[in-house]
Amino acid sequence: MSDAVKEPSMLLQKEMIAKNYEAITSKNETGRKVASTFVPGNLNELLMCFGIVNNLPEINAIQNGMRKLSGSYIMEAEKGGHSEDVCTYVKADIGMMGKGNIAPNGKPFPEPDVLLLSYTGCYTFMKWFELLREQYKCPTLMLHVPYEGDGHATKNMRDYIVRQLREVVIPGLEQVSGVKFDIDRLREALRLSAQAEEHLVWTLEQGKRKPSPIDAYFGGVYYIGPIFTAFRGTPEAIAYYEALRKEVQARIDAGQGPVTPDGGSFDDQKYRLVVEGPPNWTNFREFWKMFYDEGAVVVASSYTKVGGMYDLGFRHDPDHPLESLADYCLGCYTNRNLPTRIDILAKYVEEYEADGLLINSIKSCNSFSAGQLMIMKEVERKTGKPGAFIETDLVDPRYFSAANVKNRLESYFQMIEQKRRGAAKAA
Amino acid sequence: MTIDTTSKPTESMPTETMPATAEIVERCRSLYEDLDFSAARAWKAAVPGRKVVGFMPVYAPLELIHAAGCLPLGLFGGGDQMEVIHGDAYYQSYICRIPRSTVELGVTKRLDFVDGMIFPFVCDVIRNLSGMWKLMFPHVWSKFFDTPQNFDPEVGGRYYVEELKELRDGLGTLTGRKISDDDLKRSIALYNENRRLVREVYAFRARAPWKAPTSEIYLLMRAGLMMEVEEHNRLLVAYLAAAEAEDRPKRDNVRVAVYGSFCEQPPLNLIKSLEMAGCYVVEDDYALVNRFITEDVSTDGDPLEALATAYLKHSVETSCKYVPNEEDKGKYHVAQVRKARAEGVIYATPSFCDPALLDRPMICRRLGEAGIPHIAFKYAENSGQMQPIREQAGTFADSIKLWS
Secondary structure, three states: OOOOOOOHHHHHHHHHHHHHHHHHHOHHHHOOOEEEEOOOOOOHHHHHHOOOEEEOHHHHHHHHHHOOOHHHHHHHHHHOOOOOOOOHHHHHHHHHHHOOOEOOOOOEOOOOOEEEEEEOOOOHHHHHHHHHHHHHOOOEEEEEOOOEOOOOOOHHHHHHHHHHHHHHHHHHHHHHHOOOOOHHHHHHHHHHHHHHHHHHHHHHHHHHOOOOOOOOOOOHHHHOHHHHOOOOOOHHHHHHHHHHHHHHHHHHHHOOOOEOOOOOEOOOOOEEEEEEOOOOOOOHHHHHHHHHOOOEEEEEEOHHHOOOOHHHOOOOOOOOHHHHHHHHHHHOHHHEOHHHHHHHHHHHHHHOOOOEEEEEEEOOOHHHHOOHHHHHHHHHHHHOOOEEEEEEOOOOHHHOOHHHHHHHHHHHHHHHHHHHHHHHHHO | OOOOOOOOOOOOOOOOOOOOHHHHHHHHHHHHHOOOOHHHHHHHHHOOOOOEEEEOOOOOOHHHHHHOOOEEEEOOOOOOOOOOOOHHHHOOOOOOOHHHHHHHHHHOOOOOOOOEEEEEOOOHHHHHHHHHHHHHOOOOEEEEEOOOOOOOHHHHHHHHHHHHHHHHHHHHHHHOOOOOHHHHHHHHHHHHHHHHHHHHHHHHHHHOOOOOOHHHHHHHHHHHOOOOHHHHHHHHHHHHHHHHHOOOOOOOOEEEEEEOOOOOOOOHHHHHHHHHOOEEEEEEOOOOHHHOEOOOOOOOOOHHHHHHHHHHHOEOOOOOOOOOOHHHOOHHHHHHHHHOOOOEEEEEEEOOOHHHHHHHHHHHHHHHHOOOOEEEEEEOOOOOOOHHHHHHHHHHHHHHHHHO
């Protein structure tokens, strides 16, 4: 396969991520502190208040998946007693430690100074950081974000999170960094966050156009990159989204679809899909190709909401900084109950005029996967549009079966065609 | 509900002669095996307006359900006696078995008399099941019950008290009656009695495991989560007396602890197989619920505060709970092993159980550091082939006898 063609915004993002890896791996020279933390419930603005660099083990696992390294890391972890049944992000991370703990820039990851366990929407996070804590013996700050079991956040949940921020997280970060908390610094970062969030929402909503100028799943994982990682609350994130907007606007003006990794403009869009679930990372490009080769573009996805549901109106609010962080954590996609997830997906199918819902069910991610068959059935019932189900994994190459996935996708597209013909006849 | 804290023989047991353990165990077995829940249905039918509230593993404040005048009904999946047909259509092959058999119980109308369901925080699968239940059974009051992972009374405690209030209000709406503090205190007293007796039974088992085999204790505890607490208290007293009085042969078994089995339960045959393989199980985490709180809950002051304090300060370490300090991880297990004088640990987990399997390396490492031999295997609630498990447990028992 030739080198993937990347848009300028993708290259810009690559530079940003590389810069962050440099900041992480040079901590012993610069003296900066490093926190490991998670994407959902990511408190980047808060970490910035203390000058702490943000390292995200999920992103490291994704990087290793895309670089075809995760398979050997996972096996290394399994040799060490980790079950074949559990989250492969965790095993890729643990296995990476066992094999030298080398960052994507080729330099060794330093030990983190703090584990910021922002426990939002995924049980595994808790165990993941208990496992890392065992290795690193560093302070661990737990932020428990209650699950929206009844489909909404309550005042009690919000107060609980704010109290934890005040009593546990902020004092803990002050201690680790030696920097006194300045709420005005946080407000300023949140102000920048809200601007970037506006840009992101605009970008994602362009999926409503025909042809869609974006792919909201395979392209979407690039679009969410800066906001979901170490750049929310920075001017760099705003610069990135401004550049992205220009690209998307140019495609809209030219009536073009997204640029594919092959370099072509994907204009001939036969099928418009909403996708639920994370992508497979080990065969990302091959997976994406299966879609555009068949003329399928993803117009909306739930994965691009795991780090915040900005499209539903949430913005970080500098006037209510801690409360705003609490609301952000509560509202991440996997922290919402099943009926709410169904409503969101059905709304996407309707609003983005999709042909149906495709679920990529991840073998080792129960937070997403448990209940997805019911999600499919319910979204089908609500929208009258056909759903389909494929199964892969996050970063375990053993669970990506290209032939199976391709067969199922082809069958699904035939189903959509049949449905269209039926509708045309009825009309 | 009339509350009677005195322990006396149940109606179904002869009063003139003490029942034998076999008789008690048989009754428990029939409750445990009855997937139509006839006893709970009969309880509900006996008095108009009665409500039944189901709960899943691993902990729910049963005192609140009891104080609302409801029967708390422990639901631990379908075991190995039920064929899952519909439930499999709701889950991929890589999801554990308990949610699919619980769905099976629901869609086959075996739970059509259950008015409310509490889904305590165990893992993401049970968490998501709570939402599925809302969609599948919209007439059932369904509640995801999220216990705090911050154990500071001023932080997690304050949150938890409010959650308990919400639970109390929900139960009040379900039953149409307000739960007063006095109602709740009376229920707490009854459950304190239950916890004391439960602890006594387990202590008795640890002292004389040949007199109280785990295959019996397990049924005694599982049945207890399907009946009124007053009745269970009487049953525990009766069992203790009968087991003490009976003479049973002491075998040359090793003493083991079993961990990792707190949610999806092993089939009874698996528990028996461990015993047949030469193991006395003297400590375990099967089902937990009635052992989750380790001390009496205070009956003074605000009862919700008391329940919260008990959870924060006096509850077991299990995989669904965060351990704030690294040095404390696994300490509970090591201490329990020592207390029960177990010679080894069998870490037996359901397949695809995130909490137990993610914890396994950490707990096993701590056991290793403490010089406690251990083995691990996986099961499902419907596991049928016991030979490999018997062989593994038998070899483990032999190795302890020979080399420990």
